[in-house]
Each structure stands twice: as C-alpha cells, then as structure tokens.
Amino acid sequence: MEGEKAVVALLLQALVTGLLMGGVYAAYSSGFSLIFGVMNIVNIFHGELIMIGAFTTYWLFTLYHVDPFLTLPVSILSASLLGYVIQRFLINRVVEAPPMMSYLCTFGIHLILANLALLAWSADFRTVTTSYSGEGFSVGPITVPLARLATFGIAIVTTFAIYWFLEKNRHGKAIRAASQDKEMARLVGIDIRKVYALTFALGAGITGMAGGLISTYFVIYPQMGLPYTITAFCVVVLGGMGYIPGALVGGLLLGIIQSLTATYLTSGLSVAITFILLFIILILKPQGIMGRGAVE
Amino acid sequence: MLLLLFPLLKPQGYYFRMFSMMFLWMGLSSAWNITSGFAGYIDFGAVAYFGIGNYATALLMTKAGLPFTSSVLISGILSSFIAMFIGRYTMRLRGAYFGIATLAFAEAVKQIVFEFDRTFKVTLFEGSHGITLPIVHDDRFFYYIFLGILFFIVLTAFLIDRNKFGYALKAIKEAEGSAELAGVNTRRYKVASYALSASLIGILGGVNAYWLTYISPLDVFSVIHTIHMIVMALFGGIGTVFGPVLGACVISLANELIGAKLLYTYLLMLGAILLVVVLFLPRGVIGLISMKRSRR
C-alpha cells in the first residue's frame, strides 16, 4: 500500500476498531449504570454477571452444540435470575444503609461468585469458536469483524430500548420516579421493593447478554469479572453515572481512545490510559463528559 | 512480651517466616485502618503505596547502593508525599467515588511500572523482569523488624484514637458536613491521615522487598493485597485500634493453614466473612466483644 493511503487506512481502521470496541463496552456497562442510577448501588459483582452470561453460552455451546447467538436469551435469563435473587435476599438489606456497606456487600458477593465459579469450572481459559467465528467483511482496506458489529448494534438498540422504557413505559416511569424521590414514589403507591427487583433483574439481564456475546471473541475464565467491573466503572463515570445514554457515549469514547493509543503508541499504554482517564475525570468532572451523571 | 522472647526458643526458620508474615499483615491492616477506619474514607488503592515502598527500597538498594534502613525510611517519606498529592484531589470525592478513584490510581501505578522502561527507553523499573535484592539469610532479623514496625503502628493508632487528631477524623467519618461548619479544616485532616497511612504502608512495603529478595509488579501491586487489608480490618473491627490487628492475625493464620491447599475455598470464605460482617456485624469481632461486655 502506498504511504499516504496506508496512513489513512490505519487511522480509519483504528477508529472503526475503537468504535466497535466501544459498542462492546457500552453493551456490558449499561446495566451497571442502570443499577446505580436507580438504586445508588455500585455493583462490584457486575463482572460476575458478565462471567455467568459468558459461561452459560459457553457450556450450552460446548455440551449441546447450540449456536451462541441462539442461546443469548438463556444468558439473559440466567444472569437476570441470579441478579434478582441476590437483590431480593442480600442487596435489599443494605440498599438503605450508608453506601460503604453496599459496596462492601457487593464486593463480598463478588469474591463468593468468582470463587464458586473457580471451584466449579477450574481456572482454565476457554472460548467459543464456531465455524463462523472471526468472520467479518471488508470495506476497502478496512476490516469489520461481524460478531463485534453485532454487539455494537445490540448495544445501540439496548440503550435506546432502555431509554424508551424509562421514559414511556409505565413500569419504566415507576423506576424513574423511585430513583428520583423514594418517598414521593411510595406515597403515590409505587412498591419500591418491586421496582428495585425489576431494575436489578433488568440490569443483570442486559449484562448477561453482553457476556454471552463476549464469549465468542474473547477468552473467558472464572476470574474475568473484576477487570470488566473496573472497565465498566470507567465507561460509566466517563459518560455519567446513572445516565443511560452516557454508557454508550462513555463506551465509545473509551474504545476510541484506547484504540488510538494502542495503534499509535503501545497496547500497554492503552491499558494505563484507561485508569489515568478515569482518575482525571473523577477529579475534574465527576459528573462525566456530558455532565448528566449523578455525584454522591 | 512473649513475642519478643519467642526467638530465644530457637524455632525453625519456618516459624519466623510465618510470624513475620502475620506481623506484616497486622501492620498493613492497622495502617489502612487509620484512613479507612478512623476517617471513614475506604481506600481501595492502598496497595499502590505498598508497591511504591517495595520498589523504592529495591531501587535505592540495588541502583543507588543505599543501606536498608535509609532506603526504607525514604520509601516511607516518598509514599507520604505521593499520598499528599493524590489525596489532595481524590479526597474531594465521597464514598464510592473515592474508592474507585483510589483503585484506578493503584492500577495506573501498576501499569506505569510495567511500561515505564519501555516507553522512556531507560532501565529503571525493569518492568516484568522484576528486581532482585541482595539475599539475606536471617529470618530472625525480619521477625524483629516486622514486630517493631507493627508495634509502632499500633501505638500510633492508639495515640490517634485518644487525641485531637483522632477526634477530628471521627467527626469527619460521622458527619463531615457538620464538622466543616464547625470550622474544622477537614481537608487537612483527611489528607494527613491518608499520607500517614501511606507512609506506614510504604515502609512495610520496603521491608517486604528486602524480605522477599525478588519483587515484580504483578505481585507487589496486586489488588488482592488491598482486599486482604479491607477484609482483615472489617472482620476484626474497622475503626477500632485493635480490631485490624485481631482480624489480620486470624485471617493470615487461616490463609497459612487453609490457603496452601484450598485457595478458592479460602477466597470464598473471605467473601462470606465480608458479607456476614456487613450484614450482621458491621463493627466486626471487636464490636461483638464489646457488645457482649456491655450487656452484663
């Protein structure tokens, strides 16, 4: 490839890669933002929900040869159910307590879930490889992997779906009301406990779905949760905690910045960038890039 | 007293190692407790200072040829300066955000140590190769050092608990807003406690490097160390003087006896302990003991 064309191609490819990665980030971070926005809970076992979704897909594929995209609903269900149960019996107890308690609680649940998974499935690294894994199409010199495009698409659809749900749907509005003013919501007859349960189940379900998708192009393992949780933090803080479209914005932003750093500097720095960025945003603009996030 | 005389029994090196490890953890969790327990700012990035202490001492001893004691002291001072800088910004945040910011900071430092040499084309931190310190064959030496430092830390905690500094911290923990209104310079006290914790953790880190004789970024900057500090202090009784010491003693012993064979079960147990404490025993074992006492 001639010099100039190559430079442009590399840039475009980096942008595309970043955008698609951003879609992946948004997919697995929106649930986190939702839960925080409504319940004010920083869910440290968020990554484990991704892990559960990923392993659900993996085992169904490996044991029963069911296509990973077909098993997405099962991933959604398993994560959703887990989230609901944990919320009802554990989180509910600390939701009114000082925030410190809730994140220590979710942290403890993280340790338990991750290590139960380790005991059950061993630390082996696994991945889902179908006949069409890694397939993509080319637009000129740019390659676009399909699975990631699918995730990107799903992220956008999900973001808008949740947004619509919270704005227009009756139950969604109840959730929003509860997050804005608990007492008022109660007075109007909204059952806060049901709201929380629904929110958590929904947030967990979306996250589980993302996990299922991830198992097709990443390597999964039982302790994968924590790094994903940390990235989800970063994405959501960037875009604004509790602000649903923010997860999309934050994800895309992070994805592109990482991609550009990896392409023009080194991959190692792209990892460091994530934390440096998070740190800077927290210091300078904790409400996120768009200023719509909640701050404690 | 007993502990001072113990070495006269000429036990095997293994026991020295085991006790040294216990003293190290008792010291670390007590130091962590000063900021997180007394002032209520739960620090999720404490391992950063542990790692900084390890590396500072390692580098000073190997590259600058400084003797052990000076290296460790400088490591402590360095840690406190860094903490003063970081704390100045992070302590503007509350609760979960402070936790995330400190976690991001710790992860960023880890990545920086990995990437530094390669990025700036120098040979300083040695990245993944790690640093080897001069070998010391004297386990008894470390036994006394760790014991001595532990004593110093607990004494410090004890004194803080009783004097004005401690009162200010506790006021910050209980009701920061009111404390500010009452004219307390909360920022100065917060940052001071953070710097103090950091310097003590840094000192312990320095001794650790010499004790292990080989350090690498993955080990000394690992988040599991912070996890241990948190669980140990919580279990024993966060915010008390002897709570962390007790918690660390029990948990590090458990680690030694169970952890060798059953790592995942051990971590599971940590998670369960965390949950139990958060849900039922927020004041830890010490709290339980004092509750029983006051019932008489």
Place this chain on the structure above:
Amino acid sequence: MTMISALLLPGIARGQTAKFRIGCALPLTGVFGRDGNLVKDAYAYWADTINAKGGITIKGKNYPVELLFFDDKSDQAESAKLVERLATFEKVDLILGGFGSDSVFAASAITEKYKYPMVSGGASSNKLFERGFKYYFSTLGKATEEVRGCVEIADMLNPRPKTAAIIGSDVLFTSLAAEGYKSYLKKLNIELVYSELFPLSLDDYNSLLFKVKQKNPDMLLVGSHLVVALKVMKALKEVDFMPKMVAFSYGPTVPDFIKSLGKDAEYVIAAAEWAPNLKYKDAVFGTARQLNEAYFKKYGRYPDYVEVASIGGALTEQWAIEKLGLVPPLKEADRVRIMEELYKMDVMTVYGRIKFGPDGANVEHPPIAVQVQNGKLVTVFPKDAAEKPVWYPAKAWKERKQ
C-alpha cells in the same frame, strides 16, 4: 495451644516404612493452575512407575517414593514460603522444581539457602541461571534458546521468509522468548519489521494486530503462554490476517489449544523440547513413543513437553541417589553429594539427553518445533527429527474450507 500442636503433629507421626519423601511447590490454582497441574501429573506418573517396581532400589532394598505437593497459587512469595516449609518443617529428602519462571525464581533462592538440589522442568528464564547458584538445575533449555527452532526453520521454508514481527506478553518467560526470537532473526538475516510487548491483562488484540497486519511480515513470532496464544489466534481471524507462518513460544502444545480452536488452530507452529517421535529412550520408561501412549492410557491425554521435561528432572535426581547408594532419610551432606553428582551427569532419558552445564542449564537439548496439522501436533524441525514436512505458507483465512 491446639493450633501449635496441630502444626507439630506431622513431625511426630512419620517414619514407619523407610521411604524417600520428595516435596514440590506447584501452581495448582491461579493463572498457571493448568500448567501446574500438568507438572503434578508428570511427577505423579514418575512416582507411580517406579513405585510399581517397589520404588528406588539401593543395595537390594526397595524404598518407595512419596510425593508431597503444595499449592503456591501461582504466587512467587507463596512459592518461597512453601519451599521453606518443605525444607525446614517437613524435612523432605529432596525437592523437585515447580512451574513458572517467577515462582521457580523465588523458590530456588530458598533451595540454594538450604542446600537442596532442585531440578525443574517447568521454568526456563535466563535469569534463573545468572545468579551463580549451585543447587538449581533445569532440564529445559534457556527461554531465549527454546524458541530457536521457530526461527531456524526459516531455512527449510520455500520461499524463504524475508520479514518477521515479534509480539509477546510482558512477563519474564515470554519477554525472554521475544529476545530470543530477536537474536535468532538477526543471525538468519531476516528483517524485523515490528516488535511490541503488551500487558498480560490486555483483552483486545485487534488494534495491535491491525498494526502488524499493515507491516505484512512473513513470520509472526509470539512470546506466549496458553491464554495469549488463544487470544492471538482469535484476533488474527477477526482482523483477517494470517502471516505465512505464525509461531508461539508456548501454548499450542497444551491440549486445550487445539480443543478450543478446532480447525482455526491449523498451521500453527510452536517451540517444543520433546516430541513422541524423537529417538529418545531409557530403562525406566522405554521409548518416547511408549511414554506417549502409556500417558494417554493413564490420563486420557498426551503429555506436553513440560511434563516430560519434569519427568526427566525427576529421573536425574533418582539416578543420582541410586549411583551414590544413599538411603533415606537424607542428610544435608547427602544432598551436597547429589548436587555434585548432578553436575557430572550426562545421560539419555526418555526426554532426551540431559547434561547440566556449570550454570545448571541443560546444555545438550536441542529445541524442536512442532506444527498443528489436521488437529495433531507433528514434529517439523529439525530435519532429522521431522515426522512430516512443514506446511508453508499458511492458508489465508478466507481460503480455508470450513
């Protein structure tokens, strides 16, 4: 009180039948859990094989072998602590090496201190041999040497590769492998067009590999463990890039690799130090081929070269004991003699020739290269050890029939 007696009890209830007690600290859990368990299986296989004949025979009497495994959780501080426990508290007769350069690095400092000769088959970083230690031995060659086969194979390829790129994870073993690649590329006059090390925690390799794709090297050389190898292959397919040859320093020889990737693993080359078709044999295990089959019978899988290297290591300690006619329990003076004997050794085993150089590394063990062909590992280098000709160049992704 009760805790202390619990710690002391093992010391009392011991020593009815005279046997050789051999200890080992391995990563049975954690990042290297898989690999650690492979080595454990290997040592267990060795012990079972000789115990079936009664154990180690000294002057007509049989002494069975008892193995003591501790889990170092892939943590080096833990490894050091456990090895110290084995030496001082458990007072084992001998110590065998674990897995993972970092952990073995820390553990060997302890064995050096307590004068326990330690032979390992699971660590190869050069730094291990640069400390002037007398008690550390390795049946594996040095990391920078192990990858030699992956580069020297270029002379067998037609058309000869002109360019190469090196990537690798930033941990001790793999970064050394990368350095090894570099020095051999230079020797063979192949141009290095790109080189980068990345953190082990990196999830997305696409950006990195798009960069490499643009440079279009003939060979892609990767410093890897299993997880990195898996990630690289998945990413190569996503970015639609398949260089004419891709080689890994470690990963493809672990059965999980082929199992997880299926057809996508074809053409991959890996560095190795042993293969079942090599003409190695010894009195205990027979030929390499026989060991391979017997292993499959017992464990349902073929051994990875690290496992055989570990068995080789155990054999050297065994033969040293037999030659010197030592009986358990061994004293420090006995172990010093074993150490000296190990330096004199020059033997052929089912793992191949073992001769320890003055720094403890195995100097007579030529690295080989294997390739995944039709779902199986086939030796392709050096020529006199090759089972089949190497497949080159690798077919591009879109051209492969799925």
